[in-house]
Amino acid sequence: MHSNRRDFLKSSAAAAVWTATGPRLRALAGPPAREILLAASPVTVDVGGRAVTTWAYNGRVPGPEIRVRQGERLRIVLRNDLPQPTTIHWHGLPVPNAQDGVPGLTQGPVAPGETFVYEFDATTPGTYFYHSHQGLQLDRGLYGPLVIEPASPPPAEASDREHTLVLDDWLDGTPEEAYAALGASGAGGMGGMGRRAADGPLYARYLVNGAPTGAIPPLRVARGERVRLRLVNASAATTMRVGVAGHRLTVTHSDGQPVEPVDVDTLVIGMGERYDVVLRAENHGAWPLVTGPADSSVPGAIVPVIYEGTAPTLPPVFVWPTSLWRGRTLRYADLVPSGGAPTLAAIDRVIPLTLGWSPFGYVWTINGQAYPDADPIALTGGERVRLQIFNATMMRHPMHLHGHFFEVVGRGARPSGLVKDTVLVEPMMGGVALDFTADNPGRWFFHCHHLYHMEAGMARALEYV
Ligand code: C2O
Ligand code: CU
DSSP states (O other), X not given: OOOOHHHHXXXXXXXXXXXXXXXXXXXXXOOOEEEEEXXXXXXXXXXXXXXXXXXXXXXXXXXXXXXEEXXXXXXXXXXXXXXXXXXXXXXXXXXXXXXXXXXXXXXXXXXXXXXXXXXXXXXXXXXXXXXEOSTTGGGGTOEEEEEEEOSSOOGGGOOSEEEEEEEEEEOSSOHHHHHHHHHHTOOSSOOGGGOOOOSSOOOSEEEETTBOTTTSOOEEEOTTOEEEEEEEEOOSSOOEEEEETTOOEEEEEETTEEEEEEEESBEEEOTTXXXXXXXXXXXXXXXXXXXXXXXXXXXXXXXXXXXXXXXSOOOOOOSOOHHHXXXXXXXXXXXXXXXXXXXXXXXXXXXXXXXXXXXXTTEEEETTBBTTBSOOEEEOTTOEEEEEEEEOSSSOEEEEESSOOEXXXXXXXXXXXXXXXXXXXXXXXXXXXXXXEOOSOSEEEEEESSHHXXXXXXXXXXXXX
């Protein structure tokens, strides 16, 4: 077995001199690394009573939750027992470049039978996740949650219970077959004659923590409790909506970063986005937590929310409860950061990026180019950059930047201070601007987190020069 120990030693030396700015904190010195083994292998898992063969970490979908305290050092040993090369990406965490897990950009792919050691510091508290960054492997189930608890938890964040809910769209068959079928279906954005062709694969069902409706363990709550839910959308191609009948949800964190609490009926979560919400258990009974594709009134998966002393049974839910469906949905404009003020530094450079598609085959582009046949975007260390994104397609795109947090620019081009790493760009002339400081040298991926769009070209490399 071959291990890239030398490489990681080199890069952890680099990590020691890496200066943190913005919402990041300097790693605390000294603690020994927490070592975790993640073995990627083919497995047979039970999906709602059906045995299906897929790929997973440590034999389960999702992979094990990695939970550490801010300041700890993580050493994660990836063992590749798959028949294909693989890597792991630590989504949302600005790790040193060599630990970022993008094959061909930050490391070579880890061959079958090999191991690779990732090492980085848990610098910024929050809800993250990890996943394979090789091809379409994420859509087989190679993902898991990653939680960094604050070194000293703010009292306002105290909760009585906490659950992590990882949302997924489940494919019957392999993602490679699904991708080939999309290519055969022709136009990506819009078919000829105004017919809308496929945006992504057709999913057989939707899972929460690896289980479909009926097999998801109920969330048990007691009256009066504050229940914290960490919501992660690990879907490959489905923007999800989440709500709990009979309750509002208080949003407290977006992409792991604290925001002023805001009450909503539902949230729309793009692929790769995370929200932490608090459910105040003040409405005794048995209630459905409903989730599924954001634009469909047919729920994808139901998690029973059962108060103590209530029978753990729920009638089936065939459509979204009206109170939720017609209720208030979280918008980015509702999110006010509580962690810090907007960065008012002058923008050194504006980079316009137009999201597009090709009418010839299943091809998705940025400024007319489909990765890897695309020019890298050059960054100069220390500059403040604005990515000005314009969506010329009919689809939403959750755009994700590696290695940096960015600030979402609000109305009137004024920085809002809202810190995220993944942002949904609305369809049909929708746009958003993202500001960040180029403070983490290396080669970084910027891409749509719709896995099939990414595979079909909607991605760019950002390179420090
Ligand atoms: Cu979760 Cu390149 O992303
Ligand atoms: Cu996309």
